[in-house]
Amino acid sequence: MVNFAADLEFPPSSNTARIQGSQADVHEWIKASKRVRSVYHRELSPKLWPQLRTSSISLLKRLCSSQAYSDEPATIEDYDPVVIIRGEGSKTPLWMIHPGVGEVLVFIGLAQCIAQDDRPVFALRAAGFEPPYQCFESIKQTIDIYTEAICRRLAGYGYGTMLAFEISKRLNADGNEVGLLGSLNLPPHIKQRIRTLEWNACLLHLSHFLGLIAEDASDQYEVDLVYRSVSPPRGYGNPASLARWVNVAFGLQRMASDYDPSGQVKSLDIFYCTPLKAVADSREVWRDKYLSRWANFVHETPRFHAVDGKHYIMIGTDHVASFAQTLMQALKARGL
Known part of the structure; x- marks a missing residue:
């Protein structure tokens, strides 16, 4: 018999044990996804996150057993970018x-912190992570697809x-x-x-962005001509x-x-x-x-909100709670 919890390195428990979503972050998701891929040969999409963080290990097993991506041809216009991070709420x-890396897992902690605001949180995830969809080819194509998925509220990271x-x-x-258009630390x-x-x-x-290397190391490699000249396959396997x-x-x-x-x-x-060192002092x-x-x-004078942290960690574990408070205050000030 397959021990699903052990395979995915969850703490020893019964299959009805709840997955501790409150502590989950990008790194934990990546770890779980890697285990699902290696053990069950399935891709674990962030679209499943709301179900997983409120469901049992048994449900996760059923999802992984049934989830598969079709090999049938599909056009990019068929791509659904919506990830429901928090479905509950009356507001x-x-x-x-998504930020420039295309992924939306960074918003999970923020959604948990603003749960008290009784507001659903949705995210838009870039195409290209899973077959059969390729990457977006233009800004217009991206805007066309994303616009169809949105009602009234917008906020973009980077x-x-x-x-x-x-x-x-x-x-x-x-x-x-x-009602509120938010810029998370990006100039026009x-x-x-x-x-x-x-x-x-x-x-x-x-x-x-994932916290695997420090900013100083990133800056050092970015200006290294030898590093920049290495082709992707030979440089990284x-x-x-x-x-x-x-x-x-x-x-x-x-x-x-x-x-x-x-x-x-x-x-x-x-x-x-605090900006990246490469862009401002x-x-x-x-x-x-x-x-x-x-x-x-902007027709009206933009409103500035100073928040803690640096660009890649402004809504990371150490700063997400204070950012959530600032965001909720901004929403309230807009009458939302």
Whole structure:
């Protein structure tokens, strides 16, 4: 008999034991996904997260036994980007758009912290992680697909801010109101920075994002000409899942390499923290010289909210609770 809990390295317990979602983060999900893939030869999608964090190990076993991705041809227009992170709540939903790495697991802790606000939380996840869908090819294609999935609430983390801005314009043009548009630490002009991010650099930033390497190490390798010249397969052994993730991130960066913001939205809330060393010396310089340029694309004066931490950890374990408080205050100030 297969011991499913032991196979996935859960604590010894019966199959009716609950999975401790309150302690789960990106690293725990990756670990569980890796075990499911190696033992049961199934991909464990983040779309299953709400079911797993409130369900038993027995349900997880059934999901893993039945879940499979079709080999049948599918167009990117068929792709469903929605991940229900928190389905409960009576208030209008909050929509979060993935950062530059394309994944949405980083929002799980935030959703748990704002549970007291009685608000559902949904996220949009980039295409390309699982077959049969390939990566997005353009910003327009991405906006078309994401816009169909959204009702009223938007907030984007880093790169996702640009997508949120474009989706907000589209929704406004269609007569829909966006009560709060949130930027998580991204300025309006990004193409100069984006153009420096080759595949190898995306691997570094993903590793930094996951906490596998420190920012200093990432900066050191990013300017190393030998490192930048190494081809992906020879440099890293090209493990399929890692390469696929980096491919998604690199594809997102590449399609924004000629992006110039235009038009205006009604309002914008900017949540800013200590920037990456490569882009600004301090949060004050970051706010006043770069983030402030959003004023050219907003009818009302943007509202700034200082939050704790650095760019890749602003909603990480150490800072997510304080960020959630700031976010809930911003929502309340907007009458939401």
